[in-house]
Amino acid sequence: MSLDILYFAWVRERIGLPRETVQTQAATVSDLVAELTAREARYEAAFQDLSALRVAVDQELTEFDAPLAGAREVAFFPPMTGG
Amino acid sequence: MEVRVQAGPFDIGAEISRFTEGRTDMGAIVTFSGLVRDSAAGDLRHMEIEHYPAMTAPAIEKIAAEAVSRWSLGDAMVIHRHGRLAPGEQIMMVATAAPHRADAFAAAEFLMDYLKSRAPFWKKEVTAEGAAWVAAKDEDEAALTRW
Structure with a gap:
């Protein structure tokens, strides 16, 4: 399947791009993270500590074990600092 | 209920007048x-606020709808800016309207x-x-448990 992946804040800076489209068979967010991490060091640098990251699937906050079936967009970012 | 996510400034006095008009x-x-x-x-030279355009307004609308239903508010409003902001500039505002003040105060704190x-x-x-991302504070996450 084709997935749009978005990165924000320091995750975007470490990976070096704000978004990309990937072809993947990842069943869960964790599987997708493993695929990306295996690609290049910059992904490894961004994903080294998942407890410091949050994930949204189709604009809804979720967990790293969330399934990706039917998903179109996954976003990775640090804990939010609004307000 | 109104939620606005914008780069430009807002006039808080005018926003409050409009929010309360006729209520x-x-x-x-x-x-x-x-x-x-x-x-x-x-x-501090300036602050840069990044956001997730497709998610920001829907996420805030969900939070505001929850506040309105929990405290029987008459109305709620949230304005949040993004982009480059100088020290002293307004980043955001919330307003809540209720028949009595306890609900209005509690709902405003919940929203924040x-x-x-x-x-x-x-x-x-x-x-x-140089530039540094502001880290989220543990106490901010812990504050959610009181609701």
Whole structure:
């Protein structure tokens, strides 16, 4: 399947791009993270500590074990600092 | 209920007047506004606020709808800015309207707690020393448990 992946804040800076489209068979967010991490060091640098990251699937906050079936967009970012 | 995510400034006085206009059924209006605070060293050049455009307004609308239903509010409003902001500039405001003040105060605090940790904004501070992302505080996440 084709997935749009978005990165924000320091995750975007470490990976070096704000978004990309990937072809993947990842069943869960964790599987997708493993695929990306295996690609290049910059992904490894961004994903080294998942407890410091949050994930949204189709604009809804979720967990790293969330399934990706039917998903179109996954976003990775640090804990939010609004307000 | 109104949620606005914008780069430009807003006039808080005009926003409050508009929010309260004609509301003869609401006895209490609570407003909060957050400003860009200078660094302890006084060298903050500006703050940059990044957000997730497709998610920001829907996430805030969900939080505001929850506040309206929990406290029987007459209305709620949230304005949050993004982009480059100078020290002293307004970042955001919330307003709540209720028949009595306890509901208006509690709902405004709830909105602020959730906006801090659940609305997809990220702040970066740019000083003479360089740029650094503002880290989320453990106490901000812990504050959600009181609701």
